[in-house]
Amino acid sequence: MLAKYVARRFFASIVVVLGVTLITLVLMDRTRGTYVPGIDLNPALRPEDIARLRADLGLDRPFYIWYITWIWGVLHGDFGRSMIDGSTVMSHILDRLPNTLELTGTAILIGVLISIPVGVIGALRHGSKTDHTMTVVSVAGFAVPQFWMGLILILIFSVTLEQHGLPWLPSSGAYSAVNGGDFIDRVEHLILPATVLSFFYTSTWSRFIRSSMLEVLSQDYIRTARAKGMSERRVVYLHGLRNALIPLVTLIGLELPGLVSGGLVVEVVFGWPGIGKLAFERALQYDYTTVMGVTFFATMLVIAGNLLADLLYGVLDPRIRFA
């Protein structure tokens, strides 16, 4: 049953991946049909040189031929070379991936660690001052633009602190070139962007945990557990929290594509050399192959995230059956 379910999802996913990459390519192709990447760096090129360059990059062929060639390459694990600098797309992605994982991984971890206690306390002290305060903070978390929060944090913790001669936090990059990026240095660079990202995750997840905890605690089996004299602590943590966390699994699974694209704005604001920033810069430069590679990668993450969330859901909640 499960194997059949996964197989069906797998084939549906292939359709989606083909659709997404095709849409991406058509958009880029329509954007600049005659463009040769890097051409503006050398205005002295003759038309025949440009034609030769276009032929080398495969841009003289119609986009569907280009697409089939690209898919053929991907099936053989070859994502091609960047049209801007000639190095392989894979090397670009692998180069940026650790930075992105470092940032989003930290943010997700902080988000989980804060949102679970916040959500549980909110549910247990439902309607109290603490609950209200936490609600207001998380409602604010939904409404604050990430890029603006980033700017304000830079203004406070980098600019103002430095102006007053106080210790300040770096505002850009993942490590400094001077002292070689040791552990402390990387952590210092990580603090501000991770704060922005995790603030968003925390406000989202803590609300979900609060409401799912409230729902679970009103169930009959919780009343049964209390009635048979189980300690409140065991009721809340063993029976309550375990079931209340199920929706969180889905949420984190759905956040998996955010590993690549969710942090894009934050990466741009903080000059964080991650995959999102790579995609942003390369899209502006019409680097077809790199953008296609990153899009493919990000789409795979979306699909994997959805599937993983659904499967984990079934593991955690035996009531769910796959059909």
Next chain:
Amino acid sequence: MIGPSRVAELDMPGAAIEGSSTRPAQSYWNESWERLRANRIGIMAGALIVVFALIAVLAPVFSAVLTHYEPQTIDLSKTFSPPGSGHLLGSDELGRDTLTRLIWGARVTLGVALLTVAVSLTVGTAVGMMAGYYGGWFDDVLMRLVDTVLAIPAIFLFILMSILFKPTPVSLALIIASVGWGQVARLVRGEVLSVKQRDFILATRSIGARHLRLMARHLLPNVLPVLIVAASLGVGQIILIEAALDFLGLGIQPPTASWGNMLTNAESYFFHSVWLVYFPGVMIFVTVLASNVFGNAIRDAFDPRLK
């Protein structure tokens, strides 16, 4: 964006509905309206949105009477004036009046958000309703299309499309709606699938109602509450996306003022003109906050599934 988003789980304290009255049964709409009116925080947030909308509509009046500046008037002799007598909220690097630009920026923000919601709802409802109503292979094809649209990392799509179509308020709204309709379609399809099983649909069909009439007169009104809720919860998200695109330089282009593109050069204001960083961000924050709170009030009042 639009649909059962994260915001859907955000309920305000104090937004609880007062004990139900003992009056006889009312229509769904009366009842929902009563519930909405009982929610003071929600009504306040709604009133704030209305005020912003009025300011946006009356922007020319405000800049003529209140600020005496045009949003794009450049005055290089008065760059970076601090907030005060000449410029109420200061001026930017080209000597343009910040308050005037904020007022005109409200037009862009609210206009784009409104148009995006309208387009997403129209397209999403049409697709979702046809998929749910006709079912079969037609449903499969449409839903695979929706899956594809929703699987594209939205921000990449926005970047590519705003390079392709020069962003104006209208094209920007269409760009954002090109993803937003997918979630609406899913929502509507699910709703239609359940409504069309009910007896009254069978009865309507048996007296010879045509497909179009069935969808427009009988299915649509039953889907409407879900649509209202989705729309009111989606506005805040759309404003945030639009502001981020403007900030990245992919949305509304200067010299047209928008709250997002007023922050594009924010780094260069850090050392002397900090107010230029504060004001547009505060405006975005307050507007999104008000729309989220109002959206939640709407959901609490109108969502039939919450009863």
